[in-house]
Amino acid sequence: MRRLIISLLFTFALLSPIAALAITPKPMTTKIQSTLLPNRSPLVTFRIIFMTGAASDPAGKEGVAALTSAMLSQGGTKTMTYEQIVEAMYPIATSFDSQIDKEMTVFTGTTHSDNLDKYYGLVNQMLLDPGFRTDDFTRLKTDAINFLKVSLRQSNDEELGKEVLYNVIYNGHAYGHHNIGTISSLEKLTLDDVRNFYKANYTQTNMVLGLAGGYPKELPDKVKADFAKLPAGQPAKGKYETPKLAPGMQVSIVKRETRATALSLGFPINVTRADKDWPALAVVASWFGQHRSSNSYLYQQLREARGLNYGDYAYIEYFPRGMFQFTPDPNQGRTSQIFQIWIRPVVPENGHFTLRAALYEYDKLVRDGMSKEAFEATREFLTKYNNILTQTQDAQLGYALDSLYYNIPDYVPYMRTQLAKLTLDDVNNAIRKHLKSDAMRIAIITKDAEGLRNAILNNKPSPITYNSPKPKAITDEDKVIENYKLTVKPDAVVIVPVEKLFE
Amino acid sequence: MKILVLMSLVVCLPMLVLAQSNSSKSRKLFPYDYTIDDLPNGLRLVTVPTDYPNLVALYIVVQAGSRNEVEAGKTGFAHFFEHIMFRGSENYTADQREAIFKRAGAETNANTSDDRTVYHATFSKDDLDEIMKMEADRFQRLKYALPEFQTESLAVKGEYDKNSANPFRQLFERLRETAFKKHTYSHTTMGFIKDIEAMPTQYEYSLEFFRRFYRPEYTTVVLVGDVTRAHALDLTRKYLGEWKRGNYVANIPAEPAQTGPLTSHIDWPSPTLPIVAIAFRGPAYSDVAKDKMALDLLAQVAFGQNSELYQKLVLKEQKVDTLGTSFSDQVDPELFTVIARIKDPKDVDYVRQQILATYKRYTTELIPQAKLDATRSRLRYGFAMTMDSSAAIATTLAQFIALRRTPETIDKLASVMDAITAEDVRAMAKKYFRDESRTIVTLATKASEATDATEEGKQ
Numbered sequence A: 001m002r003r004l005i006i007s008l009l010f011t012f013a014l015l016s017p018i019a020a021l022a023i024t025p026k027p028m029t030t031k032i033q034s035t036l037l038p039n040r041s042p043l044v045t046f047r048i049i050f051m052t053g054a055a056s057d058p059a060g061k062e063g064v065a066a067l068t069s070a071m072l073s074q075g076g077t078k079t080m081t082y083e084q085i086v087e088a089m090y091p092i093a094t095s096f097d098s099q100i101d102k103e104m105t106v107f108t109g110t111t112h113s114d115n116l117d118k119y120y121g122l123v124n125q126m127l128l129d130p131g132f133r134t135d136d137f138t139r140l141k142t143d144a145i146n147f148l149k150v151s152l153r154q155s156n157d158e159e160l161g162k163e164v165l166y167n168v169i170y171n172g173h174a175y176g177h178h179n180i181g182t183i184s185s186l187e188k189l190t191l192d193d194v195r196n197f198y199k200a201n202y203t204q205t206n207m208v209l210g211l212a213g214g215y216p217k218e219l220p221d222k223v224k225a226d227f228a229k230l231p232a233g234q235p236a237k238g239k240y241e242t243p244k245l246a247p248g249m250q251v252s253i254v255k256r257e258t259r260a261t262a263l264s265l266g267f268p269i270n271v272t273r274a275d276k277d278w279p280a281l282a283v284v285a286s287w288f289g290q291h292r293s294s295n296s297y298l299y300q301q302l303r304e305a306r307g308l309n310y311g312d313y314a315y316i317e318y319f320p321r322g323m324f325q326f327t328p329d330p331n332q333g334r335t336s337q338i339f340q341i342w343i344r345p346v347v348p349e350n351g352h353f354t355l356r357a358a359l360y361e362y363d364k365l366v367r368d369g370m371s372k373e374a375f376e377a378t379r380e381f382l383t384k385y386n387n388i389l390t391q392t393q394d395a396q397l398g399y400a401l402d403s404l405y406y407n408i409p410d411y412v413p414y415m416r417t418q419l420a421k422l423t424l425d426d427v428n429n430a431i432r433k434h435l436k437s438d439a440m441r442i443a444i445i446t447k448d449a450e451g452l453r454n455a456i457l458n459n460k461p462s463p464i465t466y467n468s469p470k471p472k473a474i475t476d477e478d479k480v481i482e483n484y485k486l487t488v489k490p491d492a493v494v495i496v497p498v499e500k501l502f503e
Numbered sequence B: 001m002k003i004l005v006l007m008s009l010v011v012c013l014p015m016l017v018l019a020q021s022n023s024s025k026s027r028k029l030f031p032y033d034y035t036i037d038d039l040p041n042g043l044r045l046v047t048v049p050t051d052y053p054n055l056v057a058l059y060i061v062v063q064a065g066s067r068n069e070v071e072a073g074k075t076g077f078a079h080f081f082e083h084i085m086f087r088g089s090e091n092y093t094a095d096q097r098e099a100i101f102k103r104a105g106a107e108t109n110a111n112t113s114d115d116r117t118v119y120h121a122t123f124s125k126d127d128l129d130e131i132m133k134m135e136a137d138r139f140q141r142l143k144y145a146l147p148e149f150q151t152e153s154l155a156v157k158g159e160y161d162k163n164s165a166n167p168f169r170q171l172f173e174r175l176r177e178t179a180f181k182k183h184t185y186s187h188t189t190m191g192f193i194k195d196i197e198a199m200p201t202q203y204e205y206s207l208e209f210f211r212r213f214y215r216p217e218y219t220t221v222v223l224v225g226d227v228t229r230a231h232a233l234d235l236t237r238k239y240l241g242e243w244k245r246g247n248y249v250a251n252i253p254a255e256p257a258q259t260g261p262l263t264s265h266i267d268w269p270s271p272t273l274p275i276v277a278i279a280f281r282g283p284a285y286s287d288v289a290k291d292k293m294a295l296d297l298l299a300q301v302a303f304g305q306n307s308e309l310y311q312k313l314v315l316k317e318q319k320v321d322t323l324g325t326s327f328s329d330q331v332d333p334e335l336f337t338v339i340a341r342i343k344d345p346k347d348v349d350y351v352r353q354q355i356l357a358t359y360k361r362y363t364t365e366l367i368p369q370a371k372l373d374a375t376r377s378r379l380r381y382g383f384a385m386t387m388d389s390s391a392a393i394a395t396t397l398a399q400f401i402a403l404r405r406t407p408e409t410i411d412k413l414a415s416v417m418d419a420i421t422a423e424d425v426r427a428m429a430k431k432y433f434r435d436e437s438r439t440i441v442t443l444a445t446k447a448s449e450a451t452d453a454t455e456e457g458k459q
Helices: A004-008 A064-073 A084-088 A113-128 A134-155 A159-171 A184-190 A191-201 A219-228 A277-287 A298-306 A346-370 A373-388 A393-406 A411-421 A424-434 A448-457 A472-481 B077-082 B094-103 B125-141 B146-163 B165-177 B195-203 B203-213 B230-240 B291-303 B308-316 B343-366 B369-386 B390-404 B408-419 B422-432
Strands: A032-040 A043-050 A095-100 A105-112 A206-213 A249-254 A259-267 A310-314 A337-346 A439-445 A495-496 B035-038 B044-049 B054-061 B105-113 B117-124 B219-225 B264-268 B275-281 B320-326 B337-342 B439-444
Touching: A032 A191, A032 A219, A032 A393, A032 A472, A032 B343, A043 A113, A043 A393, A064 A105, A064 A113, A064 A134, A064 A191, A084 A113, A084 B308, A095 A184, A105 A113, A105 A393, A105 B369, A113 A219, A113 B044, A134 A159, A134 A184, A134 A191, A134 B320, A159 A249, A159 A259, A159 A337, A159 A439, A206 A219, A249 A448, A259 A346, A277 A298, A277 A310, A277 A337, A277 A346, A277 A373, A277 A411, A298 A310, A298 A346, A298 B146, A310 B125, A337 B146, A346 A424, A346 A439, A346 A448, A346 A472, A346 B219, A373 A411, A373 A424, A373 B094, A373 B117, A393 A411, A448 A495, A448 B195, A448 B219, B035 B230, B044 B230, B044 B390, B054 B390, B077 B105, B077 B117, B077 B146, B077 B195, B077 B203, B094 B125, B117 B125, B117 B390, B125 B230, B146 B195, B146 B203, B165 B264, B165 B275, B165 B337, B165 B439, B219 B390, B264 B308, B275 B343, B291 B308, B291 B320, B291 B337, B291 B343, B291 B369, B291 B408, B291 B422, B308 B320, B308 B343, B337 B343, B343 B439, B369 B390, B369 B422, B390 B408
Parallel strands: A032 A206, A249 A439, A249 A495, B044 B219, B264 B439
Antiparallel strands: A043 A105, A043 A206, A095 A105, A259 A337, A259 A439, A310 A337, B035 B044, B054 B117, B054 B219, B105 B117, B275 B337, B275 B439, B320 B337
């Protein structure tokens, strides 16, 4: 339950349940797709996806997709209040949670097979017969606003930096607002907005049923028959363009009263899991910055060698809440992704140096590519590590659903095959083709925003001192880094008061 | 990253499994077969073969954490030391370690809490021999130079800094400092910032720390997954059989009885919603006495998501957006803490009164039998559902190994739970929820900084 606070602060979690498993073996005409992973486990895992999300928020209604999912997962049904749902789920120790992203909304939960009928009955009601009550709406809308105003703006500089980076890169795009919405839009949303969103987006066409575990073989058809109650619907928009950013480095410095300085850097890439170059980029991202692993190159350079901070990583897919978890949550499929470097907070005096060091390492990556040894070691790592990523049935189901979304074969064998075929040339070509950008975007959270802006614009030297002697290779490199020239125009470094974010 | 300090933020959803029905009650709470092997040097091996194929989870549990930090100025040292354990040993440099783990495709890390430090890795069974050999080397022959030691201290400072943005972290730090005067639970695992800043000067002490606690009698090797007892024992004897037993025992000061209620307040420098934590001095973990388990059950009934208080404050009145408890299973007596984040500062007093009244209520009122049974069922199922991979089983097990060095304690705990009556719960509430053993800590935006966060929707 340490997770309680985390989930309240960073996701919108929930609970719920009721219906009976009457078997209905009638033939079906449903548009609902499914991914099924039956096994002999005593647990049954549901992942029910709707192909809709924050990118489908109508203009001026930012946040309605998230609020709708919260109303379903943390609100009452037509016949049960939310309190009654919590009460029903209590003795079976389960919940029904929602996760919102740009193009996918997923509802997840696991139950012991002892309690499957009861659990499915609840889940069924929650998704098909929502109560849309005013008191739930008021509570969840306030939670959403406080999430943006307090939890994100004021309690977690790392997540804040990452989300600001996404907002900057996708400015003016359907991905351009936080998944939870904007404060001004949330304040104006009504229950009718939620009802309308539900009606338009929670359709058979948009739904994908994911089931794993020891469920009875009739269950998938039963669920599909029940959910045929949803409107047929039209296919979701499906494809969002990757933004073309104006050339030149741009820096957003968020001014906030905080001890440390958090940095995130990145730019859009034209590669998703659906593309043939993805396995090559996955190798690059793993070598350069495997999430929260000490074998990351950036980690070795910035943390292990220099002690600048707690860790330094790189990504080619959206990975929210990374400070709380070691593996990504599945079902956040996107048609547009970014390459991202995450520098965990540094002491403010080292902010400018660390920014330069990150850019220096990025430039080096693009210039030199990967070595043969690094390539081979990382390929071996990923080939085995993918088994660890998918060690629970919930993760297996999540990855299988994402493979359906990206139209690739089953993830682990697919990656094993692709990695085996990969050459060093493939990887270095992919770096040149996809990771070379002249449109780097940078988000920094710090207290002395003006001082940092001034230092960046004037390319002031940023010498670094350590509490212990360093090898000559490091001190030589530091001399380069401390004067590493960043070409950035004065109007490309903006200071944003934290209170203005997500408005 | 190695080094997730496990903070006891909110509720330790205790630990029990499987249902209330007669059929399920007979199931064991820890349903896996396991073996225990004790080496002559005091090292213990617990092996849990599972049906999950190919992978093994190697968890090495050291029964030393921030609780063992008895000397002044050394808070946070157990956690810092955990970082140091990644800096190389006699036969493996840090880089060689990384290369071996990388080749194995391992997920590896470590974490420290009050009572324990856990080093863990999950990887293919084919790599077990090599990894056991390497891990055994650092536990017996850790080797690091002063500059690496000093550099690592900066990473720990970075960890403190990144945590510092979170008001809940600061609240827990203050709560412990206020409630405990003698016992080492008075500091968090992360430690006080002044001690963290002094870490670079503690090289000699770090050698001493290793000599004291990184000993076989403090350590249990837990192997879960696609592994046999014979193989596990063979490797453990081969690589750890020569490890020398130590003789140090930390003299951890007992906390004297509290003699009156305590309060403290934190002025937060940036906008936040106010938070209140109300704690009472509670019992230590036990798989025999009813005290801790009775209060674990009460934590759910009185303050859990379907408690009357939660439904009132969070769902009906909507004055609170976070309500939970923190009450970990600890070696020594722990705080029973209720924590709430309040939407409007003017409601802080009201919410505090409501929480206090709820504590008081259960000192006189019996919880309904149906609720008690439902809570037992919840804890049993909840426990069962945490164990969905070999690594997850090992993670759960490590917490209990740190307390009693055997999985058996889990089933003993389940027996204690099954025996608890509503009268027991009331008696424990009465015993522990006394005004003189209470600590309240509040946190709110400093008056001059109070701007938008609390002015909901007014602009």
